[in-house]
Amino acid sequence: MGRGRGGSRTQRRHFRQNRENVWKRTKPDPSSESNNENNGGDPSWQPFATQNPAFEEYYKEQGIVAPEEWDLFMEVLRKPLPAAFRINSSSQFCSDIRNQLESDFMISLQSEVSEGGEPQPIRPLPWYPENLAWQSNFSRMQLRKNQTLERFHEFLKLENEIGNITRQEAVSMVPPLFLDVRPEHFILDMCAAPGSKTFQLLEIIHRSTKPGSLPDGLVVANDLDVQRCNLLIHQTKRMCTANLIVTNHEAQHFPGCRSNKKCSSGAEIGTELEPPISQLVFDRVLCDVPCSGDGTLRKAPDIWRKWHPGNGNGLHALQVQIAMRGLSLLKVGGRMVYSTCSMNPVENEAVIAEILRKCGGSVELIDVSSELPQLVRRSGLKKWKVRDKGQWLSSSKDVGKYRTNAIVPGMFPSGRSHAESVEHSGSMEQEEKHENGENGNVEDALQSSEDAVISANELDEEVSSFPLERCMRIVPHDQNGGAFFIAVLHKHSPLPANQGTANCLEGDLDSTIDEPLVKLPTQDTEDTNGLLASLADDTDETLTEAASEAELIEGEPDGAALGPDASITSESNVSEATQVPGDGAADPKKTGGKRKQLQGKWKGVDPVVFFKDETVINAIKTFYGIDESFPFNGHLVTRNSDTNHVKRIYYISKPVKDVLELNFSVGEQLKITSIGLKMFERQTASVASCAPCAFRISSEGLPLILPYITKQILYASPVDVKHLLQYKSIKFSDFVDAEFSVKASGLMLGCCVIVLSKGGKSSSDPIQVDESTIAIGCWKGRNSLSVMVTALDCQELLERLLMRIETGNGLLETKDEASNAEGDDDMKDVERNGDEENATAATEG
Structure with a gap:
């Protein structure tokens, strides 16, 4: 979806301040009686103006919709956008959530159907597979303010925070579905923030994997702004994946990472026998470019005021650059989806026509009209005009001599410059003379003259020769x-x-990757984000899909609140090997007593380092009894090269490992802000010094490693798991299951895993893991067991547990909460530490 970030200073400020609702405006002067009358006596709220004569004139002329549909088109545009969300298809609670929506909320919310709205309060989107995407008949404002919708709103917030659903605009879900993604694909999301489509792509590649296994593909999610990368990381970390790399580059200059070496040092690290990859190319590319964003008017109504035809004109060249770079990174035989949330043909059909011209016959615009048949879509336009300085331009010959740098031929349907059009017209006349011959009769000559007049008229309104009707x-x-x-x-x-x-070679990338692929208009200037803002037509700032989609996440921290990502600045790198030449040693006097963070190649980003400390690795393997079949060597990374100061150890999949090794071999061309899945974290509570293993298993990494753990793991009855989730800490003597109490007290001091027992399995039975297994990480203290899960995770697991089991008398028994919450003081430290681990998850890579 288009971001339209060029010149959008207002948007960035609102993004940092986490503007609550784009349908609100600043409070008017209470003394103004006219404001009070216009707003029904309420001076605290005033709607945005939902009209713009320039907008209406522009799109009427372009023929976006038929004249008879225009009034309905405008009427719907002026209404708030219904909320929509998608169920995480790879979540173990996917079926539970879908059943809850179908059998609970669809019925309970029926009385709240808004007037003039759809007959159903919520409904699955018919075009999205398997009822995994839903649309509510209520706007975000209604969900927040209507008391009777509170339970549904809390459900959405909780499940979104946990990662079981993603709140996302319905049409934003469409592009990934047309990529035809398979689990083994390498996928590039070129302009990924805020990350809802990236999350969707990760769902698809993970969906068919079994517990303890990882797909053979990966997703590289890129964005040019570091703060937006933080939001992207926060969104995607809910997926708990080891198959994601987040990078921070300009999309049009994304590194090619081609190595001339035939071998790699990776063979010494890993156990796999496959040859290392020598260049980074992708099976699928999602090119969701920055755009003017007028397709988001319903959720970002301030665009009504800011809309101007120059917004789209100024972004055309950048969009072509990004699309061409995406195609150059795409494998032969691969598929790329180009998308925007703009209705402007200059940003849409004109860009597609231009890249087809540049690519010759090497790239085809394919017809996907038979895919997703229930999705209502319209064919792309074959003809359009360009609006510049208040004038309509039908072809490049109409462009004034001082505007040729701003209005380029590629914006028009034919894509020809004025000189090319004249040459083309002359060649047509010569062909006609040759066909008629010198002795042609008068009738033929007259007919030829009439055809020439028709051709001249057609040239005034160009029609593209490409099959742009295949666009949607x-x-x-x-x-x-x-x-x-x-x-x-x-x-x-x-x-x-x-x-x-x-x-010469299939998929080879041009060595001059840093050179622009398209010459940009000289009137364009670069703002602080590195995006191009056109000075033509005095374009105003533009709101974008990024900021407004970020606001779909209720209560989510904004860029400023997130702070620097943990993968970027969480650990002070004390290795001199990664210090930038010339930085010198940190001087306490100059740094105010604080140790200066040493930099890797990329300023402000800690380097990615393979973790090879065999002492620590063996201690972890021994303590948890991790089976040898679990691939450890070469799959552990950290952001700190000093083993004594490593706080977090991340796990990466085989394809991510291959890309990381390639990046090392080409001089770290990729600026990586986040990589891998947090697997182990150093326990910092005071009691941890007595534990045999200093590292605990992270809740994010537990599902992956769970099938391979043979020690420090026990089955627990539903009632004991319920009490653990309720009270967070329980003394061994207070567990209902006496056998479990004995087994738990016999565990070694430190991290352990408690698995929900199914079918009366005893705590001593061998652990069997499948898709329905529920497990939680705990800390075994001297006298008690404490959960190491956030309050939100506990709430979610408790609700899912109660939905899955029959609540008989035994399950309804309660214990004195104060008594159960009592435990060793050091166990309370562990519980607090566990909450801190997850509370900082938003800033971890």
Whole structure:
């Protein structure tokens, strides 16, 4: 979805301040009687103006919708956008959540159907597979303010925070579905923040994996702004994946990472026999480019005031650059989806036509009209005009001589410059003379003259020769949603050498990756985010999908609140080997007594380091009895090269490991802000010094390593698990199951895992893990057992547990909460430490 970040200083300020609701405005002057009358006597709220004559004139002329649909189109655009969300298909509670929606909320909310709205309060989106995406008949404002919707709203907030659902605009879910992703694919999300589509891609590659296994593919999620990368990391960390790399680059200059070496040092690290990869190319590319964002008017109504045709004109060149870079990084035989949340053909069909011209026959715009048949979509436009300085331009010959740098030929349907158009017209006349011959009769000559007049008229209104009708345009009134544009491209062969790829080898990347692929207009300037803001037409700031989609996450910390990501600044790197030459040693006098953080190649980003401390690794293996079949060597990384100061150890999958080794071999061209899955964390509570193992298993990494743990793990009855989740800490003597109490007290001091017993399994039975297994990390103290799970996770697990089991008398028995909560003082430290671990999750990579 388009971000339209160029010149958007207002948006960035609101993003940092976590603006609560875009349908609110600052309070007017209470003394103004006219304001009070217009707002029904309420001076605290005033709606945005939902009209813009320039907007209406522009899109009427472009023919986005038929004239008879115009009134309905505008009526829907002026209404708030219904809330939508998607169930995480890889979550173990996916079926539970879907059943709860179908059998509970669809019925209980029926009385709250809004007037003039849809007959159902919530409904599954018919075009999304397996009822995994839902749309509410209520806007975000209604969900927040309506007391009768409170239970449903709390459900959405909790499940979103846990990661079981993702709140996302309905049309934003469409592009990943047309990528045809498989679990083994390497996928690049070029402009990924805020991360809802990235999360969707991760769901798809993880969906068919079994517990303890990882897919053979990966997702590289990129964004150019560090703060937006923090939001992206916070979104995707809910997925708990080891198959994700988050990078921080300009999309149009994303590194190619091609190695000339035939071998890699990775063979010494890993146990796999496959040859290392020599270049980073992708099976699928999602090119969801920055755009003017007028398709999001329903959730970002301030765009009504700011909308101007120059917004789209100024972004056209950047969009072409990003799309061309995506195609150059795409494997031959791969698929790329280009998308925006703009309705402007200059940002949509014009960009597709331009890249097809540049790529020749190597890239095809494919017809996907048979896919997702229930999705209502419209064909792309074959003709359009360009609006500049209050004038309509039908072709490049109409562009004034001082505007040729701002309004380029690629913005028009034919893509031809004025000189090319004249040459083309002359060649047509010569062909006609040759066909008629010198002795042609008068009738033929007259007919030829009439044809020439028709051709001249057609040149005034250009029509594209490419099959742009294969593009998709989604408009708001078709499905009560937002607007979107999608085009699906297939790469048949390497791109022409002069368009960014070498023609000699399949998928080879141009060595001059840092050079712009398209010359940008000289009127464009670069703002502080590195994006291009057009000075043409005095464009105003633009709101974007990124900021407004971020606000879908209720109560989510903003960029400033998130702070620097833990993977970026969490650990002070004390290795001199990674210090930038010339930085010198840290001087306490100059740093105010604080140790200066040493930098790796990328300023402000801690380096990624393979963790090879055999003493620590063996201690972890021995303490938890981790089976040898679990691949450890070469799969553990950290952001600190000093073993004594490592706080977190991350686990990476085989494909991520291959990419990381390639990145090392090419001089760390990738600026990695987050990588891998947090697997182990150093226990810092005072009691931890007595534990045999200093590292506990992270709650994020537990599902992956669970099938391989043979020690420090026990089955517990449903009632004991319920009490643990309720009271957080329980003395061994207070457990209902006496056998479990004895087994638990016999565990070694430190981290342990408690698994919910099914079918009357005893605590001494061998642990068997499947998709339905519920397990929680705990700390075994001297006299008690304490959960190491956040309050939100406890609440979610408790609700799911109560839904799965029959609550007989035994389960309803309660103990004195104060007594059960009592434990060793050091155990309370462990519990607090566990909450701190998860409370800082938003800033961890």
